Amino acid sequence: MVEAEDLQSLKTIALFGGCRGPIWLSSQSLGNALEISPQTASRRLIALERQQFVIRSMKPDGQYVAVTREGELALRREYADYVRIFNPEQKQYTLTGVVISGLGEGRYYMSIPHYKEQFGSCLGFEPFPGTLNIRLDAASIQVRKHLDHAGWTEIPGFTADDRTFGGAQVIPCRIRGYRCAIVEPSRTHYPEDIIEVIAGCELRNVLNLNDNDTIEVEITHD
Amino acid sequence: MVEAEDLQSLKTIALFGGCRGPIWLSSQSLGNALEISPQTASRRLIALERQQFVIRSMKPDGQYVAVTREGELALRREYADYVRIFNPEQKQYTLTGVVISGLGEGRYYMSIPHYKEQFGSCLGFEPFPGTLNIRLDAASIQVRKHLDHAGWTEIPGFTADDRTFGGAQVIPCRIRGYRCAIVEPSRTHYPEDIIEVIAGCELRNVLNLNDNDTIEVEITHD
């Protein structure tokens, strides 16, 4: 849980454009925006940096501050809450893209028993050992951002055989009526135009899909 | 400015459904959700009530809490901030509705010099003394809620001739390319399916509009 004050500060930095790149921000300017003293603003910035929500580069005449990926995630979680408050309507998002070949990574991960169990228990089907990779079109990349992290289930990482396996997040979806789910690693950066879909069967076979076929992925968000 | 903790508490209550009606909420349950002690949760609730963000009715076995209009506005302001962060104004909203006859109130207000000046200075055109009233269709009522209060400009109220004139808020828009603006009173409750549009000319004449004509209002949010 992120502290309320930290979130407030982070949001203000984001409003100043901190998500798009480093911005000049003095303790005083932040203090003015938040109606707090520059001393407190300074401390808030230090706290945010300690939690890795922002990175700072100090200059003699001030500092440049940028919101990190971590910080943006925290803000998106908050945003998702507000979306849930004000848009209780079952919004159905549709992502469109073309089937592409993956690097076989998905197959590897889905063959690990621990992941298989975890995904199975939270999705209600035993995942086929392999993923369908889809390259989203430009509009769908935007839509996907709106998915935020509402409805995503977190699968924690684990250690086995002297190797650490990172966490992942998953959200249920449907392709041509088939129940499946979008999976992505939690921590590492992932290209925003690619999604990986798992299902209880081999979608390529069942739906007769080939590379470059256009398909729609429906997220009912329920 | 709403305190960060108060906003956090208010948001949690809203997530529990507090915007849709009174919900049962003990200090303990709120405390659990916020990871604070029941004592502090109790104090938070008292603070929210004092600021009129919630109303409470005490029962022997707990209390029923509902978010007030005031509280919902505070949350919508916050929501609007997040929208601004993550949807950098590419979004163009379109409201659809039919032209209706107003009660002549708009004409009255737009004839008052003070309003005329205020609107003129923040919109960039001298408003024609009269408003075009539009009844929104069901979908547009929802879209309109999404406008929240981002991009609205506040026109403060004033007193003249022993009469107080309330504040208003205004957001620029376009109808068939013509620059205009949606106006509504700030404080008083206003029907959610009606909007009043002002422009630099008489839209009814210029666009040859009659009652029950369907028109589109575009908000570019810029």
Added chain:
DNA sequence: ATTACTAAAAGACGAGTAA
């Protein structure tokens, strides 16, 4: 102008308690 420390003042926290 900055940042960020120290130290005193202010305020928030939660245990205990009464109703």
Added chain:
DNA sequence: TTTACTCGTCTTTTAGTAA
């Protein structure tokens, strides 16, 4: 069980200061 008070403790704030 509740709510909400008091009270001791601890945290946070801001003024003052140094760099």
